[in-house]
Amino acid sequence: MGITERKEREKELKRAMILEEAQKLILEKGLDCLNMDEVAERAEVSKGSLYLYFNNKTDLVLGICHKASAMMNAMTTKVLTENLSGLEMVYQIGINYLTFASEHPEFFRAMRFLENYKDTDQAKNSNYLGLCAQNRQEGFRVMVRAIQIGMQDGSINNTYDPNELAILLWATSHGVVNTAYMHQNTEHFKLLDHLGIDMETMFKSYMKLIGCGIQSESNKNSDSQSFSETHSPNTRSVLTENNDA
Amino acid sequence: MGITERKEREKELKRAMILEEAQKLILEKGLDCLNMDEVAERAEVSKGSLYLYFNNKTDLVLGICHKASAMMNAMTTKVLTENLSGLEMVYQIGINYLTFASEHPEFFRAMRFLENYKDTDQAKNSNYLGLCAQNRQEGFRVMVRAIQIGMQDGSINNTYDPNELAILLWATSHGVVNTAYMHQNTEHFKLLDHLGIDMETMFKSYMKLIGCGIQSESNKNSDSQSFSETHSPNTRSVLTENNDA
DNA sequence: CCCATATACTGACTTTAAGTCATTTTTTGA
DNA sequence: TCAAAAAATGACTTAAAGTCAGTATATGGG
The missing domain is CATH 1.10.357.10 (Tetracycline Repressor, domain 2)
Known part of the structure; x- marks a missing residue:
């Protein structure tokens, strides 16, 4: 029953993907303009999901x-x-x-x-x-x-x-x-x-x-x-x- | 007609006073928690006035x-x-x-x-x-x-x-x-x-x-x-x- | 294959704090 | 004394973080 492991792996991967997108945004617009709505959009997840992967x-x-x-x-x-x-x-x-x-x-x-x-x-x-x-x-x-x-x-x-x-x-x-x-x-x-x-x-x-x-x-x-x-x-x-x- | 000069002086004084209060607040609560409403209250001016003395x-x-x-x-x-x-x-x-x-x-x-x-x-x-x-x-x-x-x-x-x-x-x-x-x-x-x-x-x-x-x-x-x-x-x-x- | 349960996801909503502005109060000088 | 200018006000607008009730998807037993 490696499903929980697979899910864990997938979750970690998605987290990494979100970080990647956020990183790109910082590079483009600067850290000061980093905006969670935009991160969500770029990462193609809803804002709610974004907050499932990161506390804040x-x-x-x-x-x-x-x-x-x-x-x-x-x-x-x-x-x-x-x-x-x-x-x-x-x-x-x-x-x-x-x-x-x-x-x-x-x-x-x-x-x-x-x-x-x-x-x-x-x-x-x-x-x-x-x-x-x-x-x-x-x-x-x-x-x-x-x-x-x-x-x-x-x-x-x-x-x-x-x-x-x-x-x-x-x-x-x-x-x-x-x-x-x-x-x-x-x-x-x-x-x-x-x-x-x-x-x-x-x-x-x-x-x-x-x-x-x-x-x-x-x-x-x-x-x-x-x-x-x-x-x-x-x-x-x-x-x-x-x-x- | 030293009125404009006096006013300028008073304005500068008030600005300094506001800064003083803001400084105290930073010392008390930390810069992260510095809040403009609170600064206004402490300095005994309205929020609107605060923004007359500082752009932002x-x-x-x-x-x-x-x-x-x-x-x-x-x-x-x-x-x-x-x-x-x-x-x-x-x-x-x-x-x-x-x-x-x-x-x-x-x-x-x-x-x-x-x-x-x-x-x-x-x-x-x-x-x-x-x-x-x-x-x-x-x-x-x-x-x-x-x-x-x-x-x-x-x-x-x-x-x-x-x-x-x-x-x-x-x-x-x-x-x-x-x-x-x-x-x-x-x-x-x-x-x-x-x-x-x-x-x-x-x-x-x-x-x-x-x-x-x-x-x-x-x-x-x-x-x-x-x-x-x-x-x-x-x-x-x-x-x-x-x-x- | 179907359904009950669990897990994941959603976006409209709430909250917070910065910043604005129409109105009121105070000061000035004639 | 009063009209015009300057200063002050606080209710309002806005922006962005953060929440949550509801929806969708995945899982596993029957």
């Missing part, structure tokens, strides 16, 4: 966040399996985050939304909130692991506490990606007129800046320069102008 | 953001007048930001809101948006100035471009303050269970980490340790637990 609008957006965090995690975890030094892994994790933000702005928007609405009752009643938190913690653990690897292989200064260092790298890289994203996508954000910033260049400078602080002495002497120069990650630059820098 | 809800929230950015700016600009090295100024600017975020969470919340709604038509029609952008740019220019001072007095490595470095410091410090804020104020954010983070400790580690990258060689040799230890800024720690670190 916040739940739906969190569903998208969950997809985003799962995707991020897959990318991040993969880095650990590559043949890289710990320091290079840390770099690659950052680049992945950057790539993700520029290739999936709708996911990035959704995650920024989440940051603002985490504390509402609606968010707290969503199953997705916990799943997102889990994914975030898992991603963070990968970062810690990369740092530990770096401390063992001698590429990262082992006088730090790995957890503390991971939090700082997490926090600062989020800040950098966020600022770069804002500069690119938000009309009224420019910190400095005529200063074009592309995400990739900015991230490289960032890695160079903190590289000094996290590298081991031996690593600094051997290839500190190459650290910020040799890598050419497959991140496409999204910026149009770049007068400065 | 976004305008009102941007009004609060504007207050916040003005306050931030005053703090930041003052640092330039103090008898500090450029590097110490940079540190102090960061600490000010941190202090601001922990002492005025309602302002911090409003500014985070702004980040999400900058691109809506409502925000674009608000006069406050431009004023906020101006303040942000002014704050940024102070940061650049501090860096230039540091390059001149020899405390900051002068191989960087001051603008680029300022953007990186801006971006990373925002990331750090934001992450620390989330850890403290958001239930479902913990990157690591049982890891208590207080904003001040985290910010000090951050400054230590990037200190290596921005300090001049001479500064590193003379007092690099003291850089992250001697300062005891008057930031009250808001965190309750702190098991780790």
